[in-house]
Amino acid sequence: MDEFKFHAKMPIFVARQWVRHRTASINEYSARFSILDKEFYIPEPEVMGIQSKSNRQGRDESVSKEQAEAIKKLLIEDAARNYEHYEFMLNDDGMGKPKDPERDMFARELSRMDLSLNFYTQWYWKTDLHNLFHFLHLRADPHAQYEIRVYAEAMSGILKDAVPLAWEAFEDYELYATKLSRPEQQVMAQVMKENNISFSKDEILNSAGSTGMTNKREKEEMLEKFEKLGLIKK
Amino acid sequence: MDEFKFHAKMPIFVARQWVRHRTASINEYSARFSILDKEFYIPEPEVMGIQSKSNRQGRDESVSKEQAEAIKKLLIEDAARNYEHYEFMLNDDGMGKPKDPERDMFARELSRMDLSLNFYTQWYWKTDLHNLFHFLHLRADPHAQYEIRVYAEAMSGILKDAVPLAWEAFEDYELYATKLSRPEQQVMAQVMKENNISFSKDEILNSAGSTGMTNKREKEEMLEKFEKLGLIKK
Amino acid sequence: MDEFKFHAKMPIFVARQWVRHRTASINEYSARFSILDKEFYIPEPEVMGIQSKSNRQGRDESVSKEQAEAIKKLLIEDAARNYEHYEFMLNDDGMGKPKDPERDMFARELSRMDLSLNFYTQWYWKTDLHNLFHFLHLRADPHAQYEIRVYAEAMSGILKDAVPLAWEAFEDYELYATKLSRPEQQVMAQVMKENNISFSKDEILNSAGSTGMTNKREKEEMLEKFEKLGLIKK
């Protein structure tokens, strides 16, 4: 099966969600080994949502403009200060010598602990198409955190170009499919029954034709499902 | 997560399908190490299907009674003869000595090659509830071969007793769920539109009430789906 | 990481051992879907070992020439007869029509159960270098059954050509490495102590030089190990 490898750079708190998809191989830039760049994520005011009331792990509309500015200032100051302290502890002149010869160079694997979770890390992430679709299905979903969703959406755009037919099938049969539970099917059948609504197979197939559905097997499967949903005259 | 361990005995050709579910740990009785029992599977006449015409990997209605008898006879004779030869090659008196002292005891790992695929093997098979449901979804499906489906169905019965609530949720939201592809949704919306059919949310909720649906969140999700399917008045 | 894909054909009892390595993707020729060829494995007389006495899952020296001939005859007759019956049940003229129009074509997924475990199946088997080395380590091992070992050895030959440096490292540090348990190390140290044997680091390094070892880090690691084994003067 085809495999896809992405070189991605993302805030550490995003990497921590991403890494939970375990069916991929990851090669991450190591802050034990190397020095992280001074790059950190600050959300745009329009995505600075307030804590959601209905969903404990979500956000609602944005905070006020003033508050957004205040938070932005705070986040930038903290990240900048922590990075300054990170560099101070490392005490590295970029050539492997101490910048300040009076002080030791503190270990990289320790200095990094002062960086905040919005600093960027980067990795090579490789997986096959099947697992990639699964990842995108979960992470391009509106319930995923916005900050990982933008990655899922960018990756979707790449895939759409790379494997347009597979992508369309993924959209048709997975991403935009609607799964009706047994109780939901019962409600639909009940609605049809109470309103005396039902169609002949030909009526359904006529409508199918006008939406452009042509595949015979696809039509048969559809009729089978519509029958279970109570839409078809017996 | 809860884990389930099954001690199962099945024909080798069934084990070969089963083993493809890799997210389980398996401890199989070894025919390199031990001697297999004289136990083999012979299908009942009513499941002795003819080769399917529409589905190359399926079967249709049963062969004639006479033919079923002929095949049964053949399968039994072959299995019995092959097992006899297996025992002959092993030449084992059950106490680790040759039954016939004139002949060597042929290695178990070689003798077994004469057994046919309907002989029974057995194993301990352990997996968690999530992967077990996935297995049952695929193998209790009408498209699965009958001979593995009966195992999936027996395991389903056990699960139903062991975790009745989880089982019901599995039935409602997985096993008996109907997944409508994007093209199928378009056809449904088209059917509704062409026939000028649409319902108010209250009409839907009334029908939902008469099927026994009470959960508020479940109702909201349902309305969202029905809206996508073109059933709800805008 | 590099991946390797093999197209392999092997007796079903070999496939059953092979499939236990789960970190590979497999695409097997399906006997539900297609008709297996008349090809089966018959061991050469020189590998027709008798049941091992010391190792229940092994074999020792070969059975007598006469017995080998007798077993060979038996295996060939059984496989040929079972295949004949397989074809009889399938009743397929190769064009999807019954050879004998008086009889139904018995389903492929059922007919196959009469074939014995020495019939050949085939698959595409894909894995990465790391897992491939692990597979070869276990299956090219003298304790592996001869019939799977020959595959591991053939695959080793291919790898050796394809990735000579990685292969040599695999041989040096995995395949031909010797792992001394803590008790074994204690015995070695005891032997040295009781016989008043110990060497200076220079003596060891001299010998290392004459075997061609030049890498500094390799030498240091070796000295560290030899010290633990009691070979080096303190």
Place this chain on the structure above:
Amino acid sequence: MDEFKFHAKMPIFVARQWVRHRTASINEYSARFSILDKEFYIPEPEVMGIQSKSNRQGRDESVSKEQAEAIKKLLIEDAARNYEHYEFMLNDDGMGKPKDPERDMFARELSRMDLSLNFYTQWYWKTDLHNLFHFLHLRADPHAQYEIRVYAEAMSGILKDAVPLAWEAFEDYELYATKLSRPEQQVMAQVMKENNISFSKDEILNSAGSTGMTNKREKEEMLEKFEKLGLIKK
């Protein structure tokens, strides 16, 4: 196989190393969903190592006492300030209401990004004995970062109590085993040859006896290895 479940609390940078062992199931406390406690890791002065010169991902001896104090002060101040800002952004009175009613409650999934990598997270981590030993082998190793090693060592202590026999076997045959590469074996054989040293099997077995080795099979395997190493008279 037996499974072990640990409830562990560790700095986020430790969790990030730990999570790379993918053959375990993890249930982590979510900072999208909940509010993290004010708990962060500050290394003791004696483990505040300077950047290693020989190993880019390691540390050597500790920095000076004065420098350790300075770094400690910095880390504490930064963590305390960032947590204060975290609480300020959350603006949560602990009852789901804003502490300061003039300001919105900023989303948890966003506020957390200001916390530094030495804050504690916690999880349930479950794996089987085989994978647990593999984890401990890598993470109790002197090359692992000290901060994860202390967890590996604590878990080792628990295992030692829980499964003393399996633990001893793990120590004898894995943790404290010494793996000699093929080049190392060649050097050892060369050393023995150049110095005209070799032993009879009985001499070896005598020494084995005095170290307490009694198992017959263990002795045979040892002799086989020692022979490969050139220690045994031919």
